[in-house]
Amino acid sequence: MFFLSYHSCVEHGKVYKQFWAADVNVLLLIGQKRDCHSSNSENTKPSMEELNEASIAVPDCLRAEGSDECAIRRIPSALCSFVDPFCDPKKPVKTTFSDISSAAFNIRDGINRTPTIKSDAFSSMFDVELFFKQEFLQVTGSFKERGARFALMRLTKEQRQIGVIAASAGNHALALAYHGHQLGIPVTVVMPKFAPLMKISCCESYNAKVILHGLHIQEAKIFAYELAKHENIKYINGFDNPDVIAGQGTIGLEILDQVSNVDAIVVPVGGGGLIAGVALAVKTLKPQVLVIGVESEMCPSFKNAVEQRDEPLHPESSLADVPTVGDNAVFMAEGLIDDLVTVCEESIALAILRLLEVQKAVVEGAGAVGLAAFISGKLDYLRGKRVVSILTGGNIDTTVLGRTIERGLAVDGRLIKFDIVVSDRPGGMAELTSEIGKTGASIKDLFHERAWLAANVYSELITHLGKKYKQISFPGLLSHNLPRKIGIRDE
Structure with missing residues (x-):
């Protein structure tokens, strides 16, 4: 049995819903607030x-x-x-x-x-x-x-x-x-x-x-x-x-x-x-x-x-x-x-x-x-x-430029971050990456977290995408009672 509830997440003035299920947690965010401060050289002493x-x-x-x-x-x-x-x-x-x-x-x-x-x-x-x-x-x-x-x-x-x-x-x-x-x-x-x-x-x-x-x-x-x-x-x-x-x-x-x-x-x-x-x-x-x-x-x-x-x-x-x-x-x-x-x-x-x-x-x-x-x-x-x-x-500054490009991609809908929990079973991650691959998107970064979650595998994926809207579908990973598709942008 799946227990479903959701709460809203506000990012860049837009509201996204986070769905919770027994072993599926999907969160779609567009962009992140980043720290624009740059860390550089040590202090130099003035003349006085x-x-x-x-x-x-x-x-x-x-x-x-x-x-x-x-x-x-x-x-x-x-x-x-x-x-x-x-x-x-x-x-x-x-x-x-x-x-x-x-x-x-x-x-x-x-x-x-x-x-x-x-x-x-x-x-x-x-x-x-x-x-x-x-x-x-x-x-x-x-x-x-x-x-x-x-x-x-x-x-x-x-x-x-x-x-x-x-x-x-x-x-x-x-x-x-x-x-x-x-x-x-x-x-x-x-x-x-x-x-x-x-x-x-x-x-x-x-x-x-x-x-x-x-x-x-x-x-x-x-x-x-x-x-x-x-x-x-x-x-x-x-x-x-x-x-x-x-x-x-x-x-x-x-x-x-x-x-x-x-x-x-x-x-x-x-x-x-x-x-x-x-x-x-x-x-x-x-x-x-x-x-x-x-x-x-x-x-x-x-x-x-x-x-x-x-x-x-x-x-x-x-x-x-x-x-x-x-x-x-x-x-x-x-x-x-x-x-x-x-x-x-x-x-x-x-x-x-x-x-x-x-x-x-x-x-x-x-x-x-x-x-x-x-x-x-x-x-x-x-x-x-x-x-x-x-x-x-x-x-x-080159470090600021790198962060700014990523933020610009996020605002443009071409860089998307989302969290998803998949079951720790053979082929679970392969199925997810396969579905992402079918859209023509590439995975920019992937982070696993197991220790502090009830679920077996926690995967944070950031995908680099293009301009036209498409859909990512996760068959087999999402309950039939949950939305099966997440709208993202792709070339």
């Missing part, structure tokens, strides 16, 4: 050992009442105003169009004029004329080079000799290190302890001084601010320095020059410097062009700032996260952005996978959010329009 070892005291005047997390969110902007007078939340500075024009002229020999190409495949898929501005083709792999180079070129002679410092999780650090090396300017970068090893090594290869401090970018910034004050070094904010914003705005000029009659430009949003600069450039020359920002819904910092919501900060990893935004950037972007949408992690993972498979481009999560917005249906109102999406960077 006493600063690295001592905890940095936060001034009482900067602490907010109530949540400590809210206080953490406000600290970087407040401290930055003491280090960089052009990043004062009480006196935001607006970059002008002439600043962007000056940046375009001055950096033209030091950065790549990246191509903007039309994707026929994605254009057909989303019923738009979709172009990609390929900023991941810069030497260091991201658009950050534009702002970093212009900011370095604007330094005084004395500042060039002393050098500069910045806190960055990777791309701004890479850009500053590379162009500092090209221009002969000493660069110090403070990165979180768990920054990707690839980015740390690249910064060091450009002769930059790398300091690992803090568990996340906020702690790294606070340390960098204190070090800048102590050493009297120029701090260059990666997304709120006016010169950096001007440099990023040159992308808007290039897009208008490369794509005629463009209707909309989709801009990934992190700290806000990119969209502020691009929006200013585009709206000055062609105010009818829509400027649309996209950011991760796990870390909607810019959206919160625009809507003036004081959300507490939870420093957690996302495929496209920047926990704070620039005060200058928000001040500038006001009235220039036509729409601001957020996308989920699943859409970002799928966008990275789609770009890899269709466009043959390796793009990081923050750079793929534009395509993610199309995938999630957030930009359906652009159907029939001529649209440019900026692929801002390609510096995704």
